[in-house]
Amino acid sequence: MKKRKLIASILAASMLVGLLAGCADNSSGGNETPSGGGETTPVEESQEPSGGETVDWANFTIDPAQIPQEKLDTTLYLAVSVRGLENPYIATINDGMHLFAEYLDSIGQKYEMQVLDSQGDSAKEVDNMRQFAAKANGNAIAYADPNEDTIAYSLAEAMAESGGFLGTAWNKPADVGPADLTPNWVIHTSPDNVVNGYNIAKALFESMGGSGKIFVVEGLLGNTANNNRVAGLEKALEEYPDIEVVAQDTGNWNTDEALTLVETWLTQYPDVGGIWCANDNMVTGAMQALDAAGLLGQVGVCGVDANTDVVAAIAEGNATATVSSNGYLQGGYTLAICYAAWTGLLDVEALPAEYREFATPTVLIDSPEAAKEWQAYEPDFDFSRPFDCRVAD
Amino acid sequence: MMKLNPAATITEEFAERIKSENRSARMMKLAPLMVLIGMIIVFTIICRTQFFSPSNLLTILNQMALPLVVALGLTFVIMLGSIDLSIDGTVGMAGSLFACFVLNTEFGFNLGFFSVVIAVGVCMLCGLAIGLCHVYLKIPSFMASFAFMYICKGIGMISYQGHPPTITDPVIKALPTTYWLGVPFITWVSLLMFVLCLFIQNYTAFGRHIYAVGTNESIPRSVGVSVEKVKIGVFVLAGFLFGVAGIIGAIRLGQGQIAIGSGKMFPAQAAVVVGGTSLAGGKGGVVNTIVGVLIMTVLDNGLLILGVDPNIRTGVQGIIILVAVILTVARGAKVISK
Numbered sequence: 213m214k215k216r217k218l219i220a221s222i223l224a225a226s227m228l229v230g231l232l233a234g235c236a237d238n239s240s241g242g243n244e245t246p247s248g249g250g251e252t253t254p255v256e257e258s259q260e261p262s263g264g265e266t267v268d269w270a271n272f273t274i275d276p277a278q279i280p281q282e283k284l285d286t287t288l289y290l291a292v293s294v295r296g297l298e299n300p301y302i303a304t305i306n307d308g309m310h311l312f313a314e315y316l317d318s319i320g321q322k323y324e325m326q327v328l329d330s331q332g333d334s335a336k337e338v339d340n341m342r343q344f345a346a347k348a349n350g351n352a353i354a355y356a357d358p359n360e361d362t363i364a365y366s367l368a369e370a371m372a373e374s375g376g377f378l379g380t381a382w383n384k385p386a387d388v389g390p391a392d393l394t395p396n397w398v399i400h401t402s403p404d405n406v407v408n409g410y411n412i413a414k415a416l417f418e419s420m421g422g423s424g425k426i427f428v429v430e431g432l433l434g435n436t437a438n439n440n441r442v443a444g445l446e447k448a449l450e451e452y453p454d455i456e457v458v459a460q461d462t463g464n465w466n467t468d469e470a471l472t473l474v475e476t477w478l479t480q481y482p483d484v485g486g487i488w489c490a491n492d493n494m495v496t497g498a499m500q501a502l503d504a505a506g507l508l509g510q511v512g513v514c515g516v517d518a519n520t521d522v523v524a525a526i527a528e529g530n531a532t533a534t535v536s537s538n539g540y541l542q543g544g545y546t547l548a549i550c551y552a553a554w555t556g557l558l559d560v561e562a563l564p565a566e567y568r569e570f571a572t573p574t575v576l577i578d579s580p581e582a583a584k585e586w587q588a589y590e591p592d593f594d595f596s597r598p599f600d601c602r603v604a605d
Numbered sequence: 606m607m608k609l610n611p612a613a614t615i616t617e618e619f620a621e622r623i624k625s626e627n628r629s630a631r632m633m634k635l636a637p638l639m640v641l642i643g644m645i646i647v648f649t650i651i652c653r654t655q656f657f658s659p660s661n662l663l664t665i666l667n668q669m670a671l672p673l674v675v676a677l678g679l680t681f682v683i684m685l686g687s688i689d690l691s692i693d694g695t696v697g698m699a700g701s702l703f704a705c706f707v708l709n710t711e712f713g714f715n716l717g718f719f720s721v722v723i724a725v726g727v728c729m730l731c732g733l734a735i736g737l738c739h740v741y742l743k744i745p746s747f748m749a750s751f752a753f754m755y756i757c758k759g760i761g762m763i764s765y766q767g768h769p770p771t772i773t774d775p776v777i778k779a780l781p782t783t784y785w786l787g788v789p790f791i792t793w794v795s796l797l798m799f800v801l802c803l804f805i806q807n808y809t810a811f812g813r814h815i816y817a818v819g820t821n822e823s824i825p826r827s828v829g830v831s832v833e834k835v836k837i838g839v840f841v842l843a844g845f846l847f848g849v850a851g852i853i854g855a856i857r858l859g860q861g862q863i864a865i866g867s868g869k870m871f872p873a874q875a876a877v878v879v880g881g882t883s884l885a886g887g888k889g890g891v892v893n894t895i896v897g898v899l900i901m902t903v904l905d906n907g908l909l910i911l912g913v914d915p916n917i918r919t920g921v922q923g924i925i926i927l928v929a930v931i932l933t934v935a936r937g938a939k940v941i942s943k
Contacts, residue, residue, distance in 0.1 A: 433915060462915045468867075475667065503782070506782070521769070
């Protein structure tokens with residue numbers, strides 16, 4: 213009996229190990245070895261535009277003719293490192309990588325691409341990145357959305373160990389940045405979340421005529437994006453003294469939890485005028501609760517992310533506002549800039565600080581017309597001009 | 606523990622011990638109900654009319670539907686002395702598949718009721734697979750179901766690939782606002798599942814076999830009951846209920862998302878245990894579970910109405926759950942529960 217138990221527990225342990233290894237090793241998909249990738253160390257080959265100080269970085273262009281043929285023939289590994297594709301916004305980042313891959317096809321670059329899915333686990337995200345970078349042997353570029361602030365540097369370091377190039381987005385501590393890991397940590401970009409939170413709040417308050425009661429559904433407490441969006445909301449609240457927050461809690465970015473919150477609050481405050489949500493998943497839940505209470509369309513709702521269903525609701529007049537961070541643009545352009553660095557066309561060391569850390573543009577969708585326009589939006593980018601994604605100061 | 610008359614004979618002592626155990630068992634049976642009533646009284650006193658308003662009672666009925674069905678499925682598994690960790694995956698998968706196959710914004714299928722069959726069927730297959738792995742490959746239920754949580758999440762994610770389908774079928778869209786005798790449709794579904802489970806538990810041989818297997822496997826085996834079949838049957842039944850729960854979730858959200866299932870497992874475990882079903886197996890049942898689910902739902906709802914600061918709410922919730930478990934779990938002095 214004891215022996216059996218022992219065997220069972222060994223089996224369980226080995227299953228666990230296997231499972232974890234299986235999860236972490238989702239980089240094993242393309243086991244094609246990079247053809248002659250080993251000897252190319254792109255860092256040393258910094259070329260052309262590094263010359264004078266008068267480089268017009270905003271108009272920096274990738275000229276395929278200047279990319280050495282051996283680079284084009286080397287298999288380049290592309291990746292986006294994200295929290296999980298079940299989130300519609302994150303899916304658009306993956307779509308952005310595919311758009312960029314089409315560009316690579318057009319210039320004849322050999323590549324392989326993959327999604328590094330951290331499933332919301334910070335340690336796993338770093339492990340994934342390290343394995344991916346090691347496999348690519350320096351011929352790697354990636355977009356990463358660090359699961360938490362603190363791992364941004366570790367991710368860049370994991371990439372730097374084998375000489376690949378990384379661009380991060382959204383989360384990083386204020387006191388570290390791409391400059392600490394030149395040239396491998398190429399850029400860090402983020403849409404301005406304080407502005408996002410402020411803009412949607414303002415649109416909501418305007419729709420309420422500047423006074424009334426609101427519910428606030430926050431995202432994960434302590435998360436940078438949430439904190440900044442709430443800071444934006446608070447800024448707007450100062451400008452509208454007649455708006456009263458009657459209930460505030462966290463829906464943990466989750467549709468289901470937001471539904472429960474709003475459903476419960478509505479029993480207390482059926483006279484609510486608006487609902488501010490920190491993301492669109494939670495807007496979906498809030499709208500469902502309003503619908504059940506027969507209030508859909510009468511109570512304004514706003515969020516961030518421009519989920520398809522929320523944009524459709526704005527077009528129908530059932531929601532007030534949302535903001536698109538344009539995941540296509542974030543994913544695609546980050547890879548484009550990293551690609552320029554990998555080919556050697558872009559000298560990361562010469563790149564000024566404002567081109568290493570900058571804000572990417574967002575689109576405020578706050579009217580049925582704007583919603584219809586966004587629904588018709590087809591991302592079409594010219595990746596040969598990688599810094600087009602930068603919001604000028 | 607109890608005072609025994611030193612002059613009593615062994616027979617008398619034994620009889621007295623049994624009597625006192627029966628007494629405490631009866632007390633323990635009522636404990637969860639006491640906790641529930643106590644909690645309702647406290648919330649009523651603090652929040653006054655807001656807690657007992659008709660609209661809030663309706664909200665509680667709405668909010669208990671999904672957790673109840675999940676916890677019912679888990680109850681049978683726990684009665685076996687096993688555990689099912691696949692809930693987050695199976696519930697989310699069922700909701701996603703259901704939304705994909707009815708009329709929706711993303712896909713062209715419009716299978717109507719047949720999508721219920723697909724969603725629940727896939728969940729039952731997963732339950733069957735967990736059962737088979739557990740029984741024949743001798744994998745602990747803990748591990749087999751844990752693996753299936755990921756498998757099911759994967760199936761759910763593949764089903765809509767990042768673009769969650771919003772349900773547009775007018776009949777299904779109207780269900781969250783459909784009431785019968787003042788009770789929401791989805792709550793009726795969950796109550797129907799409850800009655801079904803109660804029937805299985807009390808009036809079928811299968812139901813009694815679950816208790817027997819949970820208490821001591823070797824006894825039913827010695828009288829010719831196929832322990833394997835009972836175990837597999839329980840996992841299939843759990844899969845069925847998780848599937849139904851997922852569909853309830855999708856109906857409530859109006860959208861198919863894998864997130865329908867996330868964070869559903871541990872509250873369900875807590876509900877089952879707070880209700881008085883022993884993690885060691887063989888004790889408890891679905892009536893305990895409905896009380897447990899009510900405790901959890903009322904706690905959630907009450908704290909929200911109280912407006913407890915979100916930063917401390919989670920902690921407070923944990924403390925109250927712990928207290929509830931302390932008050933309700935029958936503790937034998939000899940065995941520390943697994």
